[in-house]
Amino acid sequence: MGRRSVHPMKLSEWLPRYGVLVALAILMGFSAITQPGIFLSPENLRNLLNQNAAIGIISIGLTLVIAAGGIDLSVGSLMALVAALGLITLNKLTGAGQTEVVAVMGAGAVCLGLGAGLGALNGLMVSWGRIPPFIATLVSLVAFRSLTLALADGGEIRSSSLIILPNLGQGGIPLPMLPTPDGRPLMLTWGILAWGLVALIGGYLLNQTRFGRYAIAVGANERAARYSAINVGAAKFWTYLVVGVFTGVSAFVLTARMNSVASSSMGLYYELDAIAAVVIGGTSLTGGRARVWGTVAGVLLLGIITNLLVLNGVSVYWQGVVKGLIILAAVLIQRRRTD
Amino acid sequence: MMARKTFRAMWAVVAAAGVLALSGCGPAPSPTSGPTGNSPAPSGTSGAPAKKIRIGVSIPAADHGWTAGVVWWAKETQKLYPDIEWTLATADSPDKQIKDLETMMVKGLDGVVVLATESAPLTPIAKQIHERKILLVNVDRGFLEPVADIFIEGDNAAFGRKSAEFVAQRLGGKGKVVVLEGIPSTVNTDRVNAALEVFKLNPGIEILDRQSGMWNKQKSLDVMQTMLLKHKQIDAVWAQDDDMALGVEQAIKEANRTDIKWILGGAGMKDIIKRVMDGDPMFPGNITYPPSMIALGMQTAVSVLRDGNREAILKFQPRHLKIDVDVVTKENAAQYYFPDSVY
Numbered sequence: 001m002g003r004r005s006v007h008p009m010k011l012s013e014w015l016p017r018y019g020v021l022v023a024l025a026i027l028m029g030f031s032a033i034t035q036p037g038i039f040l041s042p043e044n045l046r047n048l049l050n051q052n053a054a055i056g057i058i059s060i061g062l063t064l065v066i067a068a069g070g071i072d073l074s075v076g077s078l079m080a081l082v083a084a085l086g087l088i089t090l091n092k093l094t095g096a097g098q099t100e101v102v103a104v105m106g107a108g109a110v111c112l113g114l115g116a117g118l119g120a121l122n123g124l125m126v127s128w129g130r131i132p133p134f135i136a137t138l139v140s141l142v143a144f145r146s147l148t149l150a151l152a153d154g155g156e157i158r159s160s161s162l163i164i165l166p167n168l169g170q171g172g173i174p175l176p177m178l179p180t181p182d183g184r185p186l187m188l189t190w191g192i193l194a195w196g197l198v199a200l201i202g203g204y205l206l207n208q209t210r211f212g213r214y215a216i217a218v219g220a221n222e223r224a225a226r227y228s229a230i231n232v233g234a235a236k237f238w239t240y241l242v243v244g245v246f247t248g249v250s251a252f253v254l255t256a257r258m259n260s261v262a263s264s265s266m267g268l269y270y271e272l273d274a275i276a277a278v279v280i281g282g283t284s285l286t287g288g289r290a291r292v293w294g295t296v297a298g299v300l301l302l303g304i305i306t307n308l309l310v311l312n313g314v315s316v317y318w319q320g321v322v323k324g325l326i327i328l329a330a331v332l333i334q335r336r337r338t339d
Numbered sequence: 340m341m342a343r344k345t346f347r348a349m350w351a352v353v354a355a356a357g358v359l360a361l362s363g364c365g366p367a368p369s370p371t372s373g374p375t376g377n378s379p380a381p382s383g384t385s386g387a388p389a390k391k392i393r394i395g396v397s398i399p400a401a402d403h404g405w406t407a408g409v410v411w412w413a414k415e416t417q418k419l420y421p422d423i424e425w426t427l428a429t430a431d432s433p434d435k436q437i438k439d440l441e442t443m444m445v446k447g448l449d450g451v452v453v454l455a456t457e458s459a460p461l462t463p464i465a466k467q468i469h470e471r472k473i474l475l476v477n478v479d480r481g482f483l484e485p486v487a488d489i490f491i492e493g494d495n496a497a498f499g500r501k502s503a504e505f506v507a508q509r510l511g512g513k514g515k516v517v518v519l520e521g522i523p524s525t526v527n528t529d530r531v532n533a534a535l536e537v538f539k540l541n542p543g544i545e546i547l548d549r550q551s552g553m554w555n556k557q558k559s560l561d562v563m564q565t566m567l568l569k570h571k572q573i574d575a576v577w578a579q580d581d582d583m584a585l586g587v588e589q590a591i592k593e594a595n596r597t598d599i600k601w602i603l604g605g606a607g608m609k610d611i612i613k614r615v616m617d618g619d620p621m622f623p624g625n626i627t628y629p630p631s632m633i634a635l636g637m638q639t640a641v642s643v644l645r646d647g648n649r650e651a652i653l654k655f656q657p658r659h660l661k662i663d664v665d666v667v668t669k670e671n672a673a674q675y676y677f678p679d680s681v682y
């Protein structure tokens with residue numbers, strides 16, 4: 001994020017860049033004041049991170065895709081399909097007499113591998129097939145959900161892992177200095193840690209690797225990138241593969257938390273929340289400008305809004321309007337006068 | 340450059356055509372969309388080949404446990420009547436459902452069983468079906484006008500009322516209760532309003548909070564987690580629906596709260612019924628709302644159309660059947676337990 005001059009930034013430059021942090025701070029302050037003792041309690045903050053970890057992980061991958069000028073509408077359905085097959089694998093391995101550890105590892109492998117594979121499928125459609133990303137991932141959105149429903153007969157897939165997978169879902173690193181009301185140490189769940197790790201990897205990929213530079217170049221000006229001898233197709237392809245892998249991670253995290261897969265509702269509309277988070281975070285929807293930390297802030301912003309509305313008992317009928325207005329405000333603040 | 344543009348345009352058209360074809364299934368497509376005819380009619384032993392009776396079944400897509408149950412029961416009931424030519428379509432929105440029904444009408448139908456995704460938008464097409472003299476059986480969510488030949492509904496008001504009465508009675512008229520609601524819809528509103536009426540009559544019952552769990556286990560888990568932080572003392576939870584009850588239970592367990600004595604779910608998920616049967620202190624009861632009512636609708640349609648005595652039967656067939664909901668307790672749980680059901 002290079003600064004062009006050494007003069008202090010004007011407000012019109014500063015606000016679009018860091019506006020999301022301002023919004024986040026304002027909302028947190030508002031929440032802390034209206035819900036004293038509850039919003040800032042360690043448990044609530046931990047819940048906030050845990051409940052949004054799945055979307056958070058997916059959003060990091062989506063940042064890369066959008067940075068390269070593409071879009072992936074299928075992430076929610078991809079997550080459901082990958083989770084379903086992962087859990088089916090776990091159950092089959094258990095049925096075949098394997099130990100629980102092996103079965104869970106099998107599920108994890110399927111989630112990551114299949115996530116990569118399906119992400120690659122999206123990537124091929126876009127890069128080799130030259131299909132516009134909106135259409136290509138719309139097709140996979142529909143197809144993946146359909147497959148998931150077919151696999152589970154529209155119902156729920158239960159896990160035969162009764163100890164290890166649920167422990168992965170609820171366990172983590174205990175923080176004894178932050179006790180919960182019942183005295184046990186607060187658990188920093190594996191899901192939250194996975195999100196943190198993915199964010200670090202995502203940031204590294206975007207900012208410190210050639211792949212990240214190429215993705216941004218392609219998103220900023222595809223023709224110029226092509227003339228600069230960047231393999232545009234390959235750059236795009238790899239962004240879709242990466243979001244597929246990250247979605248696989250998210251699928252495993254969410255499956256562990258629920259110890260089941262609800263074929264019709266898992267991941268439903270996640271793509272919308274993820275895209276909103278990416279955009280709120282300051283990544284340009286047309287590509288060429290992206291921030292992983294912005295996406296993380298965007299996910300937290302959306303999460304806090306929901307948390308705030310529930311804590312304040314706002315009728316569910318109104319929650320959508322409130323959420324939409326705040327997203328609009330966040331995006332307006334970040335508008336840049338010149339590009 | 341021109342050739343590449345044309346090439347791209349071609350791909351875009353092919354892809355768009357593919358999307359249109361697939362989007363006939365909608366964003367959350369049904370596993371079975373379109374005709375699912377059964378085994379071909381055996382050429383009648385009476386010489387002339389019997390013309391098969393065609394009945395369509397239009398139901399919501401399986402977006403949560405209960406609707407998945409409806410779909411399962413619909414498929415099972417199809418098997419009971421292999422001599423009928425069935426067409427089953429599931430829809431995730433009123434818009435899609437209207438398209439399903441229009442398609443079925445074009446195909447030609449003798450009767451149709453409809454469980455509406457939403458009552459109002461489906462009423463105009465229901466009228467059309469009625470005008471075409473196709474037998475119309477309306478299940479659960481009623482049309483706004485009396486156009487159905489037969490209307491079978493679950494009593495949502497009774498569901499809410501009996502749930503609230505169970506809660507009030509079990510708490511001895513005094514206690515702090517948290518309420519989880521379903522997807523904002525007429526079904527949910529009827530239930531909740533009826534329940535609130537009962538709670539008003541029991542001033543010792545304090546409703547601490549009301550939030551929508553969207554009839555979804557994961558959403559209920561998140562919402563309950565937040566509500567647990569807000570309310571340090573809760574006596575019982577009315578979760579209205581068993582999917583939500585499970586999410587609530589997980590939240591309580593994870594937070595290690597001991598103040599909550601029990602949860603009342605609803606709609607009779609087999610696992611919950613089993614726990615009621617076994618005397619689980621967390622699930623002392625349940626209120627039925629059987630997804631099998633679709634089977635009743637289908638059976639009724641078959642019996643009216645089957646022998647060609649439609650007019651005669653409709654003279655005595657009740658036009659409006661209200662299925663009462665039952666309160667399930669440990670004593671009678673066994674009769675509500677269907678281990679093979681998908682719900």
